[in-house]
Amino acid sequence: MAAKAKAKATEAEADEAEEGAAAKPKKIFSLKLIIIAVAGLVVLGGGGGGAFFFFRHHDADKQATPVAKPATFVDMPDVLVNLANTGDRTQYLKIKVVLELPDAELVARIQPLMPRVMDAFQTYLRELRPTDLDGSAGLYRLKEELTRRVNVAVAPNHINAVLFKEIVVQ
DSSP, X not given: OHXXXXXXXXXXXXXXXXXXXXXXXXXXXXXXXXXXXXXXXXXXXXXXXXXXXXXXXXXXXXXXXXXXXXXXEEEOOOEEEEOOOSSSSOOEEEEEEEEEESSTTHHHHHGGGHHHXXXXXXXXXXXXXXXXXXXXXXXXXXXXXXXXXXXXXXXTSOOSEEXXXXXXXX
């Protein structure tokens, strides 16, 4: 009976050893092998990149550079408006403006719409107060608002910017 108990104990130990071996996965790739593979890829990638930059043609860079179109500028008539004022004295704004167009062919399409653009300028500028034009931030807001209004007036055409030639507040 003691021999049977000993055999059962030996069997139990063998089963536990098999379960433990099954629980541990076998190492297929060792750490050394992974490091060697990564180092090889780095060397090959560096060599390939160096060869590409060394043997490439420099003429391709010069040919791929696009030629920038010069902008076209259209002078607008001078605008003189009285500003909205709560004080006793009336103040005036005189402004000379230039429109920046992306290409010259837009001039012919925008010229018939100039009365609409001037109307947009007049109605907006008459609503301004002298404090709206204070500092560079006020002029920047004025420029952005005029650009937006011109683009609405000449839609579907588009201008790049409204540029100031002269601004006088009296």
